[in-house]
Amino acid sequence: MSVAPEKRSFVRLPREKRMRDIEKAARMVFSQHGFDAAPVNEIAAEAGISEGSIYKFYTNKRDLLHTVLRTWYLGMIDDFKAKLEGIEGTRARIHIVIWQHLKSIKESPDLCRLFYSEVRNAPDYYSTELYDMNREYTRVLMGILAKGMAEGDIRTDTSPALVRDVIFGGIEHHVTAYLMNRGDFDYEVVAQQLSRLVFCGIAADKPEPRQDLDRLIERLEQVTDRLDQKSSEGG
Amino acid sequence: MSVAPEKRSFVRLPREKRMRDIEKAARMVFSQHGFDAAPVNEIAAEAGISEGSIYKFYTNKRDLLHTVLRTWYLGMIDDFKAKLEGIEGTRARIHIVIWQHLKSIKESPDLCRLFYSEVRNAPDYYSTELYDMNREYTRVLMGILAKGMAEGDIRTDTSPALVRDVIFGGIEHHVTAYLMNRGDFDYEVVAQQLSRLVFCGIAADKPEPRQDLDRLIERLEQVTDRLDQKSSEGG
DNA sequence: ACCTTTAGTGAGCCACACTCATTAAAAATG
DNA sequence: CATTTTTAATGAGTGTGGCTCACTAAAGGT
Structure with missing residues (x-):
């Protein structure tokens, strides 16, 4: 007996909503498996959609990753600028930059690792929107340093x-180590240590007690004394 | 008419020699294309061997990459330790570490990029020989800092x-930027700047020695030595 | 001359990103 | 309400490339 051809049926969603679903699923799957090991069909399944549909919205798997990372990065830039609002003093501002950056990493280790390992080393990184966003991010620090x-x-x-x-x-x-699930860090402590190291490393006007200089002066004085004595004897 | 079945013929080489050939070819192809985009058949062709033979010597493509990078890294560690031989003084030794590291990068940008992008971010990096070698490399600096x-x-x-x-x-x-063929750097200059930044950042209330002052001191010491000698002879 | 060992081969397998002809759910039109 | 148009969605199919494995032949031993 012949089987009646089952009629496929599915729900049509507005483009925006569907894309948000896909990106949410992608964020999960990418975070869990990393980029290469993340199968597109798993992302599709997680989003409740067929694999082919992904490519109606994103040119390829990498484009999907970039889209996910862009929304994350946007939030980071906002947090970053908000935290810096009203902070005065070069040292304090450098400290905030370091502190906030460490905090963002602590909060999204998975996305962070994806950015480090998949985006930034890609040969076409420099023609990427994420590159521009990274520039905007670091430009804040450059402004602080210039000032x-x-x-x-x-x-x-x-x-x-x-x-x-x-x-x-x-x-x-x-x-x-933290990003690889092999350790932890305290961003308060690290921020303190790092901002001190950096600021001391670049700060102007420092006290200059020099031990070797002291020794030299002492010796010069001794020799001069002897010469002095000699010239008195001879004269 | 039937075509006579052509007898395949090939040269058998000792394992060591063949492996060196393959690794040499792999180094070329990986350097040119990066890891993912490097086709194994191109490596095989370059080495004058069939694709299947590669897997007689290396468990997979990644293992081949690691083997190539290990021999490179070995040389780097040797250079590193040799350069440090006989150098005294914390600051001078830190400077050498930085200088030598920058120099190694300048000399092998392609292998360096492969290490950064393919090896160090891999989830199994910590169970890798390259990880151990990297530890050995950085342990040198840790010793300097402890001392x-x-x-x-x-x-x-x-x-x-x-x-x-x-x-x-x-x-x-x-x-x-240099590794991505998007810029250059002068390792003498960068080493100078970075070692100064780091040393000032961690120095125990010792200021940055000024170069002109150093030169002056040296000269004064020479003159003093001469005068000192003279005065001893005379007395 | 025969046997054993093993370097070497290459057709084929498989996983997976990506494509495209087709289908059906909305929206537009009359 | 019926018909046409549009396009979200499908899933079987394609292509690529790493990797396998049954088989071949060159060297070495006896």
Whole structure:
């Protein structure tokens, strides 16, 4: 006997709503498996949709990842600027930047790892919206450094780009174990230590007691004494 | 008419020699394409061997990458320790670490990028030989820092791990553009700037020695020596 | 000359990202 | 309300590339 052809049926949703569903599912699956190991069909299943539909909204798997990370990054930038509002003083502002960055990492380790491992190392990163957003993020710190140099808090021979890289690169390395589920960190403590290291490393006008200089002076005095004596004897 | 079945013929090489050939080819292809985009058949062709043979020597593509990177890393560790031989003084030794690391990056940007993007972010990195080698590499710096703290050059409330991460993380971020073929860097200059930043950031109330002052001191000492000698002879 | 060992082969498997012809649910039209 | 148009949604199918495995032949031992 012939089986009646089952009529497929499905729900049609407005584009925006459906995309939010997919991105929510994608965020889960990417967080759990990482990018490569995340099967698109699992994202589709999680979103209650067929695999093919994903490609109606996103050009490819990577585009979907970027979309997820963009919404996350937007929130981060907002938090970042809000926290900095009204803070005065170069050192305090650098501390906030470090503190807030560490806090964001602590709160979203999975997305953070995806950003570090999948986005930033990609060959086309520089033509990415996420790159622009990252620039906007780090530009805040660059502004603080420029102002600090103009106001005499920071040595004028400092390289702002290097300071930026030391801060964000240092943080990235320091939280790696945490991102890999192999350790933890206290962002209050680390922020304190790092901002001190950085600020002391770039601060202007420091007291200069030099031990070697003291020793030299002492010796010069001794020798001069001898010469002095000699010249008296001879004269 | 039937075609006579062509007899395949090939050359058998000793395991070691063949592996060296494969790794040499792999280094080329990985450097050119990156890991994912590097086709195994291209590596095989470059090595003058069939694709299946690769898997007689390496469990998978990633294992081959790791093997290539291990031999590179071994050389780096040797260079590193050799350069540090006989260097005294906390600051000078930190400077050498930074300088040598930057130099290694400058010399092998492709392998470096592979290490950063493919090895270090992998979930199984911590059970890797490359991880152990990286530990050995960074342990050198940790020793320097410990000694520096014991001898009073470095503040005792410093976190050595954070200093290590600031140095290697800062360097990594700073050379990213270069690794992506989007810029260049002068490792002499960067090493100078970074070692100064780090040392000032962790020094136990010792100021940054000024270069001109150093030169002056040296000269004064030479003159003093001469005068000293003369006065002894005369007396 | 024969046997054993093993480097080497390459057709084929499989997983998975991505495509496209087709279907049906809304929306527009009369 | 009936008909046409639009497009969200489908899922079987394609292509790519890492990897396997049954088989082949070159070297070495006896």
